[in-house]
Amino acid sequence: MPQALADGLLTGAIYALGAIGLTLTMGILRFANFAHAEMMTWGAYMALGVLTVFSLPSAPLGPLTFGWPLIGATVIAILLTIGLALLIDKLIFARLRGRVNHLTLVFASFGVALLVRNLISLIFGGEATYYTNTLQMAIRIAPGLRVMPDQVFIFCLSIVLVIAIHLFLQKTRLGLAMRAVSESPTLAEINGISLSRVVKWVWIIGGALAAIAGVLYGVSVQLRPEFGFQLLLPLFAAAIIGGVGNVVGAVLGGFFIGIVESMSVLVIPAGYKLAMPFIVMLLVLYVRPTGLFSGTSGGK
Amino acid sequence: MVGIALYIVFFLTVVSIYAIIVMGLNLQWGYTGLFNAGVVGFFAIGAYGTAILSGPDNVRLIGGFELPYFIGVIGGILIAAAAGLIVALATLKLREEYLAIATFGISISIQLVALNFASLTGGANGLVGLPRPFYQFFTEPSVYSVFFLCLVLVFAAVVYVALERAVRSPWGRVLRAIREDVTAARSLGKNPTMIRLQSFVLGSAIMGLAGGLYVGFIGFVSPIDFLPILTFQIWAMLIVGGSGNNRGAVLGCLIVWGLWTASGYVISNLVPPGFQSRAGALQAMLIGSVIVLTLLFRPRGLIGEEDVISTHAGASATPALQADAAEKG
Numbered sequence: 228m229p230q231a232l233a234d235g236l237l238t239g240a241i242y243a244l245g246a247i248g249l250t251l252t253m254g255i256l257r258f259a260n261f262a263h264a265e266m267m268t269w270g271a272y273m274a275l276g277v278l279t280v281f282s283l284p285s286a287p288l289g290p291l292t293f294g295w296p297l298i299g300a301t302v303i304a305i306l307l308t309i310g311l312a313l314l315i316d317k318l319i320f321a322r323l324r325g326r327v328n329h330l331t332l333v334f335a336s337f338g339v340a341l342l343v344r345n346l347i348s349l350i351f352g353g354e355a356t357y358y359t360n361t362l363q364m365a366i367r368i369a370p371g372l373r374v375m376p377d378q379v380f381i382f383c384l385s386i387v388l389v390i391a392i393h394l395f396l397q398k399t400r401l402g403l404a405m406r407a408v409s410e411s412p413t414l415a416e417i418n419g420i421s422l423s424r425v426v427k428w429v430w431i432i433g434g435a436l437a438a439i440a441g442v443l444y445g446v447s448v449q450l451r452p453e454f455g456f457q458l459l460l461p462l463f464a465a466a467i468i469g470g471v472g473n474v475v476g477a478v479l480g481g482f483f484i485g486i487v488e489s490m491s492v493l494v495i496p497a498g499y500k501l502a503m504p505f506i507v508m509l510l511v512l513y514v515r516p517t518g519l520f521s522g523t524s525g526g527k
Numbered sequence: 528m529v530g531i532a533l534y535i536v537f538f539l540t541v542v543s544i545y546a547i548i549v550m551g552l553n554l555q556w557g558y559t560g561l562f563n564a565g566v567v568g569f570f571a572i573g574a575y576g577t578a579i580l581s582g583p584d585n586v587r588l589i590g591g592f593e594l595p596y597f598i599g600v601i602g603g604i605l606i607a608a609a610a611g612l613i614v615a616l617a618t619l620k621l622r623e624e625y626l627a628i629a630t631f632g633i634s635i636s637i638q639l640v641a642l643n644f645a646s647l648t649g650g651a652n653g654l655v656g657l658p659r660p661f662y663q664f665f666t667e668p669s670v671y672s673v674f675f676l677c678l679v680l681v682f683a684a685v686v687y688v689a690l691e692r693a694v695r696s697p698w699g700r701v702l703r704a705i706r707e708d709v710t711a712a713r714s715l716g717k718n719p720t721m722i723r724l725q726s727f728v729l730g731s732a733i734m735g736l737a738g739g740l741y742v743g744f745i746g747f748v749s750p751i752d753f754l755p756i757l758t759f760q761i762w763a764m765l766i767v768g769g770s771g772n773n774r775g776a777v778l779g780c781l782i783v784w785g786l787w788t789a790s791g792y793v794i795s796n797l798v799p800p801g802f803q804s805r806a807g808a809l810q811a812m813l814i815g816s817v818i819v820l821t822l823l824f825r826p827r828g829l830i831g832e833e834d835v836i837s838t839h840a841g842a843s844a845t846p847a848l849q850a851d852a853a854e855k856g
Contacts, residue, residue: 349805
């Protein structure tokens with residue numbers, strides 16, 4: 228039981244990072260971006276690519292399985308993911324935005340997801356890989372509760388990032404502009420907020436967090452070209468139950484989904500774990516469509 | 528020569544079954560503007576429903592009720608419709624993309640059930656030895672293949688004619704009215720949620736029918752036949768042909784499946800064995816590119832939706848309206 232809770236919190240931390248970017252695109256750009264999870268895959272594989280191209284050693288830091296090389300590679304991966312997000316927006320989404328029914332954007336993102344995922348398989352092959360082959364021993368911190376040092380690191384980093392994003396949205400002018408656009412694009416524009424600047428920053432923040440979440444997933448689980456696709460449902464569920472556009476809600480939603488998923492294994496066969504986010508989301512939509520922590524533009 | 532002829536029969540049977548799915552999707556997206564991101568899920572439900580109801584008795588399985596094939600197909604259709612109803616009821620009153628997310632969720636969940644609920648679905652091995660309609664009347668398998676193609680074509684034609692009538696009926700006009708302007712439709716006393724619900728459930732049922740026919744065609748089901756890529760392929764077929772037009776849906780099906788088969792043939796013959804999986808990625812990218820490029824450069828597809836002009840408009844008004852429609856198109 229405590230072990231399932233701890234595992235759930237860890238998975239939840241990664242979901243939370245991914246869900247922030249997703250809830251921002253749904254709240255501010257107003258479309259469900261099916262390609263968001265592929266940004267995570269892209270970021271994770273770009274970090275792997277940097278490590279491979281420069282054949283960097285894993286050089287572990289203390290008890291962790293990774294060290295400065297992976298951290299450096301992650302920084303480059305973040306830049307490459309932001310680059311890809313901005314490129315896709317410029318080539319595809321910007322051309323469709325405002326011109327067509329907004330569901331067409333959802334549709335386009337669906338096609339983009341397939342393209343990005345298979346581009347990754349084409350470059351890196353379809354097999355599962357790891358950043359390092361170092362094995363890590365779990366530390367026993369309480370009876371029946373073991374965690375890996377990597378997991379502690381991932382959890383702490385996620386919390387720091389979530390707090391940073393929250394402060395950014397609440398305390399800076401740009402954050403205020405983003406919240407304003409999320410509530411009403413027209414009113415925001417009347418007040419002199421540049422929509423294109425806000426759109427750009429949504430991609431930058433979403434892309435950066437997705438890349439970090441992807442690398443962290445790669446560190447704690449493994450890298451496979453389909454992992455983003457499999458994370459898409461938990462991320463959507465986190466964003467929806469947190470209330471679309473609500474960053475704190477998405478984070479809590481991410482943790483909630485992570486914990487429910489990992490606790491569910493105690494009651495149902497493990498094979499169905501991946502369906503839990505869908506069931507939770509459907510229940511929330513039936514009972515409280517605006518999400519548990521009502522968002523800016525959730526529900527109707 | 529016979530080999531090629533049989534291959535063409537096989538190809539056309541697959542195309543006809545997929546064409547039925549594309550027409551179901553066309554009702555949902557083309558005429559009503561509902562985004563179904565889990566097409567393959569409804570197709571799989573129809574197939575597994577038919578297989579479980581009509582399959583041979585097996586002590587290790589819950590299913591195998593040995594019902595007549597067509598009763599099984601009807602059962603599959605009803606289960607697919609019920610699945611459509613569940614997601615539609617949860618999401619239709621909410622933001623439009625919630626339906627997309629929920630349908631995506633149901634297709635993932637169906638895949639999990641197909642793989643893991645082995646006592647119902649046979650797990651990774653699937654269900655085998657399923658009945659094929661009227662098979663006992665044929666001695667030659669090749670003659671049966673031709674017969675089955677004709678059977679599927681009849682079903683496809685019935686779906687086509689029924690949908691053409693439906694979308695030209697007052698009900699069909701309301702569908703498009705809702706797609707274009709919900710507020711206006713509501714102000715005329717129409718109930719958008721109810722009409723959308725009907726359209727979505729009917730579309731899901733049509734996909735379920737295609738699933739049932741697929742079972743009759745191959746005689747077994749397994750999770751391999753219902754991979755997520757199929758959803759993307761069906762969408763590519765619809766958008767290439769032109770959504771909002773059933774002829775376009777069928778044409779797109781023929782083109783995209785032809786493209787997919789041809790690219791698969793080229794890859795399996797030209798690419799060295801070690802690189803087949805990467806070449807498969809290239810094939811999927813082809814489908815992704817077709818979707819994105821069509822949306823960007825030819826959003827109406829090859830045929831596109833017909834411009835409808837009110838039959839009440841007088842002779843003098845018609846040319847002006849036509850010119851107006853041509854400008855917009």
